[in-house]
Amino acid sequence: MAAVAQCVRAALRPRYPLLSFSLRTSPRLLCIATQQKNTGQNLEEDQSQSQTEQKVEPSSAEKMLMEEKAKLEEQLKEVTDKYKRALADAENVRQRSQKLVEEAKLYGIQSFCKDLLEVADILEKATESVPKEEIKNENPHLKSLYEGLVMTEVQIQKVFKKHGLLRLNPVGAKFDPYEHEALFHAPMEGKEPGTIALVSKIGYKLHGRTLRPALVGVVKDA
DSSP states (O other): OHHHHHHHHHHHTTTOHHHHHHHHHOTTHHHHHHHHHHHHHHHHHHHHHHHHHHHHSOOHHHHHHHHHHHHHHHHHHHHHHHHHHHHHHHHHHHHHHHHHHHHHHHHTTHHHHHHHHHHHHHHHHHHHHSOGGGOSTTOHHHHHHHHHHHHHHHHHHHHHHHTTEEEEOOTTSBOOTTTEEEEEEEOOTTOOTTBEEEEEEOEEEETTEEEEOEEEEEEOOO
């Protein structure tokens, strides 16, 4: 220790004569200063380590805030999902309602059309019952009546077509249970089985939907 004090005094004598004098008078001052310096460094290291631990380990308040944030995010997700489902349900209801309204516009007249079909049937039978050979200039009254019936029948078919009501006269077509009603099945030469050979009553479709099936006779295997 004496050697260390001597070296320090030699190094500090030119610049700090007072400090050299103090060391000469009290050689223990160097040890005390060194201990104080080490103690300060240890305190700084302890404070730094404590701050680091505080940063690494969050406080209880921070944990509570993080848990509350997670709960709120989960609630937000649930509310968003419910909102999206509600929007989808509302859109489905709107589309169904719109479809029902459109169908009501298209098919709301079907009861009225069914009643008019009976009138069309009567006109058709009336024109078919008139013998063609009797329609001549020698019978002007019968000829005028027949022509009037034909014109009425043509006009009523135009009105039907305007409102989407079309005739079904499926002679020679394949039997379709959605459009035809079979009155009988009979074998017929030269006719393919399953086809329609006779139409007893004309059918009608309203905007593609069968309003009245055609009454037909179907060919079957011999």
